[in-house]
Amino acid sequence: MTRYSRITGTGSFLPPKRLTNADLVAELAAKGIESSDQWIVERTGIHARHFAEPDVCSSDLAVEAGRRAIEAAGLKPEDIDLIIVATSTPDMVFPSTACILQAKLGIHGCPAFDVQAVCSGFIFALTMADSLIKTGTANKALVIGAEVFSRLLDFTDRGTCVLFGDGAGAVVLEASSTPGILSSDLHADGKYAGILCVPGNVYGGKILGDPLLKMDGQAVFKLAVGVLEKTAHAALEKAGLSATDVDWLIPHQANIRIMQSTAKRLKLPLEKVIVTVDQHGNTSAASIPLALDVSVRDGRIKKGDTLLLEGVGGGFTWGAVVLNY
Known part of the structure; x- marks a missing residue:
């Protein structure tokens, strides 16, 4: 019997501290940095984001999302036999x-x-969890994305500090006889490492380089829109599907303009795009x-829906997954 993997549970968690654009603009103004709610919304689509408290780590957010x-x-923690956490902001080295x-x-x-x-x-x-389940290495995997990106932000750079937030999202992926x-x-x-990076590292107990996020926004936008279209088509082709078969597009929530451009290139109506960047920022x-x-x-995604997930990030990395929910 062919072995597949299916998502059987989802969860998420946001730290309680919520900063609206007005809150962030006020903080920036105190540092002599000019910005506005209108400027942020027009360029990013973001209205608010959540920041973790100083004593809260990625694992703290991940544990709440994971439990949910x-x-x-319908499982217990002891049922899980594989844990993969995607993060660029680990608790420790x-x-x-x-x-x-x-x-x-x-x-x-x-x-x-x-x-x-x-x-x-x-x-x-x-993708890694799916592969390990298909080979029989695991049966019930907990896969989590968790970040405290607020730790990496330069609050003198209004082009980047308004973009990001903290949070965690999780899925349980289980072995199944159906795809x-x-x-x-x-x-x-x-070769694109320099357009989005945090160019610092630890040496001898000190930080070498710059431990804050650096981004060439125009270069990232141009590259992101192109590779997201290509990877989406490639994943759909591998699944034997086309964009018309997609019920919901769930893109990485980086910037509303990138998300809209990607949907347009795939000829998907915006009504089929899941958007949370407005309330969560880029997590x-x-x-x-x-x-x-x-x-x-909230009931938008239902059992049997075909989902297209896609993301692009520093590295430069990009990819897509097609699944039946």
């Missing part, structure tokens, strides 16, 4: 955030590791599973 996904799947999360969930012995593909991280992690994950398409090209690897959970819980 496990509960939604090592051990992995996945191992720290594993301990917080009271799970013992199963493989647990992190995936670092920045905003494409959840797509990469979901769930239909196809995936993954890519990376390191990097957490954005796709967070948007998925929101739309599952």
Whole structure:
């Protein structure tokens, strides 16, 4: 019997601290940086984002999202036999955030590791979990995107500090006799590393380089729109489908203009695009599973729907997954 994997539960969590554009503009003004709600909304579509408190780590957000996904799947933490966390903001240099999360969930012995593909991280992690389930290495996987990107922001750079937020999204992926994950398409090209990066590292107990996010917005926009269209078509072709078969597009929630441009190129109506960037900002690897959970819980996504997930991030990395929910 052919072995497949299906999403059986979703969950998400946002830190309580919510900053509207007005809140953030006031904070920037205190530092002599000019911005406005209108400027932010017109360029990004973002109205608000959530920031974690200083003592809250990615694993703290992940454990809440993970518990909700496990509960939604009708499982207990001890049923999970694989944990993959996609994050660019780990709790520590090592051990992995996945191992720290594993301990917080009271799970013992199963493989647990992190995936670092920045905003494409959840797509990469979901593909890896699907592969491990299909080969029989795992039966019930917890796949999470969790980020505290607020730690990486330069609040003197209004072009980047208004974009990002913190949060976590999770899914439980289980072995199944019926197809769930239909196809995936993954890519990376390191020659674009400089257009979106945090060029710092730890050496001898000190930070070398710059530990804050740097982005060439125009270069990222141009590259992102092109590769997202290509990877979407590639994943659909592998699944034997076309864009007309897609019930919902769940893109990485980076910027409303990128999302709209991608939908237009795929000839998908905007009514079929799940959008949470307006309330959550760009939560990097957490954005796709967070948007998925929101739309599952509000009833838009229903059993049997065909979903197209896609992401693009620093690296440069990009990819897409097609699945039956």
